[in-house]
Every structure is written in structure tokens, then in C-alpha cells.
Amino acid sequence: MNFNVMYRPSGAMAQVQLEGGEQLLAEAGAMIGMSPNMNMETQAKGGVGAGLKRMFSGESFFQNTFTAMNGPGEVLVAHSLPGDIVSIEVPQSALMIQSSSFIASHMGVTTSAKVGGFKTFFAGEGLFALRSEASGPGQQVLVGAFGGITEMQCDGNLVIDTGHLVAWDAGLTYKTQKSASGWLASFLSGEGLVCQFEGQGRVWIQSRNPREYGTLIGRQLPPA
Amino acid sequence: MDHQITHNPSFALLEVNIQPGELLVAEAGSMVAKDSHVGMEVKMNAGAKAGFFDKVKAFFIAFVRKIIGGESFFVNHFSAAQPGRVWVAPTLIGQVAHKKLGGGSFVMSSGAFVASMGDVDMKMKFGGLKSLFSKEGLFMLEVSGTGDVWFNSYGGIEEIEVNGTYILDNGHLVGYEGQLEYSLKKAGGGFISSMTSGEGIVLEFSGQGKIYMQSRNIPSFVGWVANMLP
Amino acid sequence: MKWDLRQRPDFGICQLTFDQPGEQMVVEASAMVARDSNVDMTTNMKGGLGGALKRKISGESVFQNTFTASSPGETLWFAPGADGDMECHIMDGSHSVMLASSCFVAAAPSVELDTKFAGVKGFFSGTKLFLIKCDGQGPLFFGSYGAIHAVDVGPAGYICDTQHIVGFTGGLDYQLRGVGGLKGFFASGEGFVCEFKGQGRLWLATRSAGGIASFLQPFRPTKN
Structure with a gap:
């Protein structure tokens, strides 16, 4: 299977090329186009409980499995917001993905909703983060974002604005804290809360904050 | 200081490498990430050695930017005792461009400011009704001095070298070099034609210098997406 | 030109340079970004009142602007709103092009545009019931939300x-169908899909x- 990511960063789309019999697991609604020999099957992977957890985490209850029948085929997938896509090989130590960034993965990747507790709640990104685990090496996940995606190396410690987080190596520890020393300064600085990462590992960030963008454009729209 | 801009033109991200003794001034709320040891202080937008009068001026600029431009009142000052990195990005989709100031002046939309470094002076330029009708707000921001300025646009930026006259649709102006002048014009022949053309009012630039135009404008995007709302 | x-x-933005005085480009209302002062602009209801009415219903703008060069080397910039x-696409007279009604940006005056009712198929296909049928010769400019991905459709279909859907060339026809059975239709997030058959080019938007x-x-x- 080959992931060919095109049109980066704003209209990014992954062209997934499958050999006969290969399968792709994708978020509901992610398919843009496909060759007619692709078979699509809809299921709540991991059962109803897992489906519900996914739903609360901003993902969909059902997911689609695409299978190439009678020879090679292709599926085009993307997320719904403008922005970048990267493919990440899921490390043995697992990968954390911010809710709603999951697009598709190899079948050997298990992605489950993880209750982030107050930490993620205060980070302002909803109650859930997703945790992807791989059954072995070479298993990849396609991750989408609002903005361009930059991979950063956390070498000891790194501060990230909470609205710009996309994914991180599960081996990193993080705490949510004020951006400046005092509450007033934090508020005035416009940065609010930030995530302080510690340890060695990778962090992927998005160059725009979807909530700030939504607020700015939303207030210019006609009232609902 | 060295810097790089990635993900242009749609999702620009500016990375600035700050050396000891340098000060990066960036729009409040624009920080995406930083090395932990880089210090951040929230300030009103005045120069580093600002006296009382400068502070009053800074307050005025901040006030105007907040009220008219919808921008934030404050800026953040980033500095570091050892070299350190800061990443900043605007809120809107679009490009970030860099301009090195070497004594000349540059006029931009009051909302276009992203960051600056060095001895950069800012003042509000009252554009009057002309500026209001050009959808740039009543005030433009004029920057001068020596140093670096980063500014953003909605859409990608194209530079047009004007030598004579040139027409730009309102809503597409990002900035222009100080020696250019512009006036408002009807887009087409008659009044009806101007209104029905969808172009309405345009800006006619004259003189010699560069205009920076943006390839998209917010009202058009808002109009387009409003049709698609559930 | x-x-x-x-x-x-x-x-996407187009910088057009006229070679001859009298050369013309017809541009969707409000798509002009900049021009030389001496390029003349006239506003008209193309296709008369009937044509304008159809365009109003189909979501295009009623008026279009025709730009005419007065001397060689003059420039005109235009861009869509999204x-x-x-x-x-350079029309050579051998085939027509069907465009989703909101995607048209500009064309040479020698390209004829006719708004077509796409029927029930159009209602469910997201092309808002109407397609623009383009015939004749000359350049035709169209835009999309997201990137434009071209698919050359062969005997297998797509x-x-x-x-x-942004548009497709005249040699293609499509049918609406569901995928993944009844469950797929309701739960996959894909609902109806379009199956293209024939020989030609299909343009897809990645968002x-x-x-x-x-x-x-x-x-x-x-x-x-």
C-alpha cells in the first residue's frame, strides 16, 4: 500500500494505492473518489462502546473499510477542513492524535478514544485524545490538520499553544500551564494556556488555530 | 536573527531564531510554539526605549487597531539569554511576507502586522473616507526605520510594479510603498454598471513603486460560504 | 493573449496579458482583482434576461464583466471567491465541458455558456441541480474549494x-448509486456516490x- 499525499498544504489529499486484497480503514465521509473495484464496508470497529467513544471524541461512530477486489485499486481520502495531511508510522510506544485529526490507517493500527481527563479538557480541545497502537512495524496512520503541519523534535522541553497541537509520541509527558507567569499577563498575551512537553520525542503542530479562525470568520456570517 | 517562513501561501508559519540581546515583537495571540527558555512579556505596542509620549502614541495605535482593525491591543515581546526559537502565525488563512526596512517607509492595512524586529517605528496614517471605502478601515499602519517587518494577507501576495496608473479591486490591498498615491474610482462606466459589475469601487494607484495585493478577500469568501450554510 | x-x-489566481488591442475576456462578476487602468470594463447580462434568470437560479451571478484591451501588454488579474x-481548460471545439454551476470563473467570448438543469441527479449530486454546459473554442477558467484533482476516466469508470465534482468533459456520463449496501448508504458518511462511465476527464475538488x-x-x- 502506498500513501501519496498531494496538494499540500491547504487542499491536501492522500491518494492511497492498494494491491489486490489490501485494505484501508478510513473515517466515515473521508472518501473523495475511488476506482470501481474498491469494495466499501461500513462497521463500528471495536463494537458499540468503541464507536460511542469515537463519536464523543469528535470522530465518527462508524468507519469504512475499503478493499481492493480483483487486482490493484485506489482510494482518494481527505478530511473536511482546509489543511495539511501527513502519514506517520505508528511507533511501538504508540502515538497520540488530537481528536478529529484521524483520517485513515493500515488495518494493523488500532485507534481508540482515550479519556484525556482534565488535562485535555483545559487544553480546550475537548475531552478526548486518540491513541493509535500498531500491531508491528511499518503500520501508518494518515493525520489531517487545520493549517500546515510541522514535525518538531522535543529535545528536553518545548512549549506549544494548545490550539495548535496535532499529534505527539505517546512517550512524551506534558502538562498544561499558563503561558505567562501571572494569570493577567497570560490573558493579555492572548496565548492563554499552553502545553509544556518534556522528554525526547516528536510533536506535530498545525499552523492555524481552528477555533480562532472560526470565531473571526463566524462573526461576519449572517445570523442563524 | 535568522528566520524562515513555511507553508506559504495558505498556511504560513514564521519561525524566528532569536539571538541574545535581540527582541522580537509579535501580535498578541500569534505564538504557536517556543523553546521553553525563550521569555515572553506582554506589552503595549511601544518601542523598547519608549518615553511617555511614545507610550501615549502606542496606546493610540493599539486602541485604533483594536477598535477598527479587530486586532489585539497588545503585543508580546520575545527575548532569550541563549539562542532560542519562536514560531508565530496569524489567525486567518494566508501568506506571511517579510520586508527589510532600510530607511524607506511602507504602508499596510492595520490588520496586516505580524511581527517586527529592530528599530522599527509605527504610526497610524489616517486614510479618511477613501480608506474606509477601500475596505481597509479608517487607518493604515505606516512602518519606517531600519529592521525587519513581517506582515500577512488573506490569500497569497503578488507584487505589482506600478509605473503610471494601476487599478486594484477594493479588499485586495495589503500594502504599498510610501511614494505611491491612490484614489477611489467607480469600477466601470456608469453608476449602474459599477454596482452590477460586482466590483463597485476600485483603487487607482499612481506614481512609481510596488503594490502588494492579496489573491483573496474576506467579504468574497464570507459571501461564498454564506450561500453554503445549512 | x-x-x-x-x-x-x-x-489560484490568473495573471492575463493581452497581446492585441481588442482582445477580450468574460469574467464572473466580482472576480476581477486588478488591471491596467486602460483595460475597459463593460457589464452585461449574458444571454439576455432569460439567461440571467437561469444563472440567478443556478447560483451563478446574473452579471458578467467583459474586459477589453486597448493596447498590447496590458494585464488583468482575476480569481474566484473561495x-x-x-x-x-483550452476548448478546441471537439467536445463540451460540464461545470458545477458555482465553479465558473472566466472564458474567452468565443466560449458559449449554457446553464442546464441536471434534474434529480443534480439534486442529489451536490451540483445544486444545475450544470453549465460550455462549448466552442478558447480558454475556460474554473475554480474549486480545495485543490483540483484531474482523473482521466477509462473503460473501467470511476x-x-x-x-x-467540479466538472467533466462531454465524453463522460454519470449515474447516482449507493455504496456498501443499506448500512453503507446511511452510516458510511458517503451517502450517494457518482459513478462515471465513458472516456474523458473528470475534475474533483479535494474539499x-x-x-x-x-x-x-x-x-x-x-x-x-
Whole structure:
């Protein structure tokens, strides 16, 4: 299977090329186009409980499995917001993905909703983060974002604005804290809360904050 | 200081490498990430050695930017005792461009400011009704001095070298070099034609210098997406 | 005339340079960005009142602007309103092009545009019931939300999500169908898909207007 990511960063789309019999697991609604020999099957992977957890985490209850029948085929997938896509090989130590960034993965990747507790709640990104685990090496996940995606190396410690987080190596520890020393300064600085990462590992960030963008454009729209 | 801009033109991200003794001034709320040891202080937008009068001026600029431009009142000052990195990005989709100031002046939309470094002076330029009708707000921001300025646009930026006259649709102006002048014009022949053309009012630039135009404008995007709302 | 499509695929914009006085380009209302002062602009209802009415219903603008060069070397810049790509297809008279009604940006006056009712198929296909049928010769410019991905459809055909169609050449025809059975139809997030058959080129948008609209919906001001 080959992931060919095109049109980066704003209209990014992954062209997934499958050999006969290969399968792709994708978020509901992610398919843009496909060759007619692709078979699509809809299921709540991991059962109803897992489906519900996914739903609360901003993902969909059902997911689609695409299978190439009678020879090679292709599926085009993307997320719904403008922005970048990267493919990440899921490390043995697992990968954390911010809710709603999951697009598709190899079948050997298990992605489950993880209750982030107050930490993620205060980070302002909803109650859930997703945790992807791989059954072995070479298993990849396609991750989408609002903005361009930059991979950063956390070498000891790194501060990230909470609205710009996309994914991180599960081996990193993080705490949510004020951006400046005092509450007033934090508020005035416009940065609010930030995530302080510690340890060695990778962090992927998005160059725009979807909530700030939504607020700015939303207030210019006609009232609902 | 060295810097790089990635993900242009749609999702620009500016990375600035700050050396000891340098000060990066960036729009409040624009920080995406930083090395932990880089210090951040929230300030009103005045120069580093600002006296009382400068502070009053800074307050005025901040006030105007907040009220008219919808921008934030404050800026953040980033500095570091050892070299350190800061990443900043605007809120809107679009490009970030860099301009090195070497004594000349540059006029931009009051909302276009992203960051600056060095001895950069800012003042509000009252554009009057002309500026209001050009959808740039009543005030433009004029920057001068020596140093670096980063500014953003909605859409990608194209530079047009004007030598004579040139027409730009309102809503597409990002900035222009100080020696250019512009006036408002009807887009087409008659009044009806101007209104029905969808172009309405345009800006006619004259003189010699560069205009920076943006390839998209917010009202058009808002109009387009409003049709698609559930 | 010659043209340069710039900033693709993020923000397609066309810089057109006229070679001869009298050369013309017909541009959708409000798509002009900049021009030399001496390029003349006239506003007209193309196709008369009947044509304008059809365009109003189909979501295009009623008026179009015709730009005419007065001397060689004059420039005209135009761009669509949505954040996304722009493509130029040079019509050679051998085939027509069908465009989703909101995707038209500009064309030479020698290209004839006719708004067609697409019937029930159009209703479910996200092309808003109407397609623009383009015939004749000369350059035709169209835009999309997101990037434009071209698919050359061969004998096997191609399947695409109904919300992502930008346009297709005359040698193609499509049928609506469901995928993945009854469960797939309701739960897959894909609903109807379009199955293209024949020989020709299909243009897909990598994002759909529905995606950004539903994201922005909660940010709209409320009445009262």
C-alpha cells in the first residue's frame, strides 16, 4: 500500500494505492473518489462502546473499510477542513492524535478514544485524545490538520499553544500551564494556556488555530 | 536573527531564531510554539526605549487597531539569554511576507502586522473616507526605520510594479510603498454598471513603486460560504 | 493573449496579458482583482434576461464583466471567491465541458455558456441541480474549494463522492448509486456516490463547501 499525499498544504489529499486484497480503514465521509473495484464496508470497529467513544471524541461512530477486489485499486481520502495531511508510522510506544485529526490507517493500527481527563479538557480541545497502537512495524496512520503541519523534535522541553497541537509520541509527558507567569499577563498575551512537553520525542503542530479562525470568520456570517 | 517562513501561501508559519540581546515583537495571540527558555512579556505596542509620549502614541495605535482593525491591543515581546526559537502565525488563512526596512517607509492595512524586529517605528496614517471605502478601515499602519517587518494577507501576495496608473479591486490591498498615491474610482462606466459589475469601487494607484495585493478577500469568501450554510 | 496561473493550488489566481488591442475576456462578476487602468470594463447580462434568470437560479451571478484591451501588454488579474485552486481548460471545439454551476470563473467570448438543469441527479449530486454546459473554442477558467484533482476516466469508470465534482468533459456520463449496501448508504458518511462511465476527464475538488460550512455553523451569531 502506498500513501501519496498531494496538494499540500491547504487542499491536501492522500491518494492511497492498494494491491489486490489490501485494505484501508478510513473515517466515515473521508472518501473523495475511488476506482470501481474498491469494495466499501461500513462497521463500528471495536463494537458499540468503541464507536460511542469515537463519536464523543469528535470522530465518527462508524468507519469504512475499503478493499481492493480483483487486482490493484485506489482510494482518494481527505478530511473536511482546509489543511495539511501527513502519514506517520505508528511507533511501538504508540502515538497520540488530537481528536478529529484521524483520517485513515493500515488495518494493523488500532485507534481508540482515550479519556484525556482534565488535562485535555483545559487544553480546550475537548475531552478526548486518540491513541493509535500498531500491531508491528511499518503500520501508518494518515493525520489531517487545520493549517500546515510541522514535525518538531522535543529535545528536553518545548512549549506549544494548545490550539495548535496535532499529534505527539505517546512517550512524551506534558502538562498544561499558563503561558505567562501571572494569570493577567497570560490573558493579555492572548496565548492563554499552553502545553509544556518534556522528554525526547516528536510533536506535530498545525499552523492555524481552528477555533480562532472560526470565531473571526463566524462573526461576519449572517445570523442563524 | 535568522528566520524562515513555511507553508506559504495558505498556511504560513514564521519561525524566528532569536539571538541574545535581540527582541522580537509579535501580535498578541500569534505564538504557536517556543523553546521553553525563550521569555515572553506582554506589552503595549511601544518601542523598547519608549518615553511617555511614545507610550501615549502606542496606546493610540493599539486602541485604533483594536477598535477598527479587530486586532489585539497588545503585543508580546520575545527575548532569550541563549539562542532560542519562536514560531508565530496569524489567525486567518494566508501568506506571511517579510520586508527589510532600510530607511524607506511602507504602508499596510492595520490588520496586516505580524511581527517586527529592530528599530522599527509605527504610526497610524489616517486614510479618511477613501480608506474606509477601500475596505481597509479608517487607518493604515505606516512602518519606517531600519529592521525587519513581517506582515500577512488573506490569500497569497503578488507584487505589482506600478509605473503610471494601476487599478486594484477594493479588499485586495495589503500594502504599498510610501511614494505611491491612490484614489477611489467607480469600477466601470456608469453608476449602474459599477454596482452590477460586482466590483463597485476600485483603487487607482499612481506614481512609481510596488503594490502588494492579496489573491483573496474576506467579504468574497464570507459571501461564498454564506450561500453554503445549512 | 497569454496567461499565468499562480499560487496553485492554495489560492489560484490568473495573471492575463493581452497581446492585441481588442482582445477580450468574460469574467464572473466580482472576480476581477486588478488591471491596467486602460483595460475597459463593460457589464452585461449574458444571454439576455432569460439567461440571467437561469444563472440567478443556478447560483451563478446574473452579471458578467467583459474586459477589453486597448493596447498590447496590458494585464488583468482575476480569481474566484473561495479559497482554492483554479484550472484552465483550452476548448478546441471537439467536445463540451460540464461545470458545477458555482465553479465558473472566466472564458474567452468565443466560449458559449449554457446553464442546464441536471434534474434529480443534480439534486442529489451536490451540483445544486444545475450544470453549465460550455462549448466552442478558447480558454475556460474554473475554480474549486480545495485543490483540483484531474482523473482521466477509462473503460473501467470511476466513482466519486457527490460533493466533490467540479466538472467533466462531454465524453463522460454519470449515474447516482449507493455504496456498501443499506448500512453503507446511511452510516458510511458517503451517502450517494457518482459513478462515471465513458472516456474523458473528470475534475474533483479535494474539499467540499459543505465541510467548511458545517464547521463555521456554530460560530455564527444568533438572532437576538
